[in-house]
Amino acid sequence: MDVTVIGTGYVGLVAGSCLAGAGNRVTCVDVDENKVGRLNAGEVPIYEPGLEPLISENLAAGRLRFTTDAAGGVRKADVIFIAVGTPPGADGFADIEAVRAAAGSIAGHLRPHAVVVMKSTVPVGTSEIVRDEIASRTDVPFHVCSNPEFLKEGDAVADFMYPDRVVCGVDTEHGRGRLEELYEPFIRSGKPIIFMDIPSAELTKYAANAMLAARISLMNQFAALCEHTGADIEHVRRGIGSDPRIGPAFLYAGAGYGGSCLPKDVEAVIRSAAQRDIDLTILRAVNEANERQKTLLARKIRRRFGDDLSGMRFALWGLAFKPRTDDMRAAPSRAIVAALRERGATVAAHDPVAMDQARTVYVGDEIEYGADEYETLAGADALILATEWLQYRRPDWTAVGERLSRRIVFDGRNLYDPERMAELGFEYYPIGRTQVGPQVVA
Ligand SMILES: NC(=O)c1ccc[n+]([C@@H]2O[C@H](COP(=O)([O-])OP(=O)(O)OC[C@H]3O[C@@H](n4cnc5c(N)ncnc54)[C@H](O)[C@@H]3O)[C@@H](O)[C@H]2O)c1
Structure with a gap:
């Protein structure tokens, strides 16, 4: 099948690559020229396990291409996925401007009976807005479906390849048939495609x-x-x-x-x-x-050290919002860094994959980086664990203790055992567990 994906971010890039992997001819469209250029040069702009080989294999096989040309991208497409971002607007509502723009960019170029699939997470009724937007610009018959995505960053390729279920909101047999055909290769182990009406799929x-x-x-x-x-x-x-x-x-x-x-x-x-x-x-x-929870570690730190943290130094392990991704959007690490810096402290951070991302979040020398996690510890007053990356789970505590200026650990993911930390001579502050050291209840 000829498939076009509008929006080549975490969802669109993974969906497009996996659909190409199943033998479809896939065109991924994005307005970001730099991103498209990097992808065409074989560079993958996000960290996602398994994604790089999938992209290079399908690029080489000629089943996957990247372009900024939405019109050219959709002309031959049987199915067009809209997978653009729907970030929070200033008022907290989902901002669907990119969805509207994507619909506008494809409207005049659809082939008859093309199926437009809303993959972005959108408020109930948005698929209807897309339908109206397109219908106002073309007389060609087309179909609209809703197919929300449930992949998890860090396991996105596996989640798309082996979904627990696929949810599809449809209102025509043709739309249903196309989605069935497209997803059949991914549900051979018996997982269901759950068909329903479009508003129910959006709300699911x-x-x-x-x-x-x-x-x-x-x-x-x-x-x-x-x-x-x-x-x-x-x-x-x-x-x-x-x-x-x-x-x-x-x-x-x-x-x-x-x-x-x-x-x-x-x-x-x-x-x-x-x-x-x-x-x-x-x-x-x-x-x-x-x-409130996102401020908990910072509150514990203030309880332990006082409100004025000027001149203090903290080692921070983990910047990504969770392991196996470089995504820092709304990451708890950001709340911790902001609270510490606001009170005058210096932060030295490490993350196995998100440090390049962090350099786009923090300008200049707002935070320092360690080449590895141990390098962040030199002279630090405490270690803060924010993301449960595998490599942080069994650290060399002797090396940690030698480098820290005080043997204090704040554990935001409950990775370590309080008894063992006590034996090793660390003050230890996990979340909702026995603390080792002066009690700090925040
Ligand atoms: N990231 C996730 O784990 C995840 C999981 C499930 C669902 N979702 C939903 O999927 C949607 C996409 O999320 P994401 O994380 O992939 O976003 P993203 O920000 O990583 O990617 C969105 C992409 O769309 C592009 N874009 C914006 N406007 C465009 C337009 N008019 N035409 C073409 N491209 C355009 C942007 O340049 C960007 O590359 C959101 O609605 C999100 O809520 C995300």
């Missing part, structure tokens, strides 16, 4: 992210209760996660959820419900709890 994506965010915020609040009662959130997590009605995923207390999806999608669905006079009280609390 928000409901999924809302549910995941709610689990995390609830655990974070139980972690706070643990700190006041002597209970251990890790025991509680295992205790409830073994209940099949609850399940073990997304129950980890930590420094708050981040990334480009959960925070913005929770906010966006709250806003779009409010527009219809529906108050999503639970989600508002989920959001509020997370905003």
Whole structure:
């Protein structure tokens, strides 16, 4: 099939490459000339495990190409995915301007019975806006479907290749048939394509992210209760996660959820419900709890060292919002860096893949970087763990202790064992677990 993907970011690039991998001829379109140029030169602009070989193989096979020319890109396409960003607007609503622009750029160039698929996460009703936008510019018959994406950064290729389920909102047999044909190679292990109406598909994506965010915020609040009662959130997590009605995923207390999806999608669905006079009280609390959680490590640090951190130095392990990605959008590390710098401290950071990204976030010498994680520790008053990268899980504690000027660790991901940290002679501040050292309850 001839497929065009408009928007070549985390979602569009992965979807386009995987669809090419299944034998389709795929054109990826983006307005960012620099990105398209780099991709055509064989350079992959994001870090995502497994993506680079997939792109190079499909480029070499002639099944994948990158262009800024939307009109040329869609002329032959049977299916066009819109996968542009829908960032939060100033008012918290999802900003769908890029979606409208993408629809406008393809409208006059569709072949008859082309299927336009909304892959971006969009408020209910957006697919209809796209339909109207296109219909106002062409007489050619076309179909609109909704196919929200559930891939996780860090596992995006595997998630697309082996989805748990594919959700498709359709209102014509033709649209349904095209999506069935396109996804059939990816669900051979028996995973379902769940067909439904378009508004339900649009809302399913928000409901999924809302549910995941709610689990995390609830655990974070139980972690706070643990700190006041002597209970251990890790025991509680295992205790409830073994209940099949609850399940073990997304129950980890930590420094708050981040990334480009959960925070913005929770906010966006709250806003779009409010527009219809529906108050999503639970989600508002989920959001509020997370905003507070993102300041937890900084509050603990202030409890331990006082409000004035000037002249102090902190080592920060992890900048990406989670492991196996270089994405720093809404990462908890950013809240920590901002709070420390605001109070006069210096931050030396390390991340296995996100340091190039960080250099676009922090200008000049706003933060320092270590060539490896140990280099950040020299003369630091404490180590802060913000992202649970595999390589941080079993550090050489002798080397850590020798380099730090004080043996103090703030662990935003509960990676280490309090008893072991006590044996090693570290002050240790995890989240919702036994602390080692002067008690700091924030
Ligand atoms: N990143 C994720 O993990 C993830 C997962 C599921 C769903 N989503 C959703 O998918 C959508 C895309 O997310 P992303 O993370 O890939 O975004 P992104 O910011 O990484 O990529 C968006 C791309 O679209 C391009 N673009 C913007 N306007 C354009 C236009 N008019 N024509 C062509 N290209 C245009 C941008 O240049 C950019 O390269 C969002 O709605 C997001 O909520 C993201």
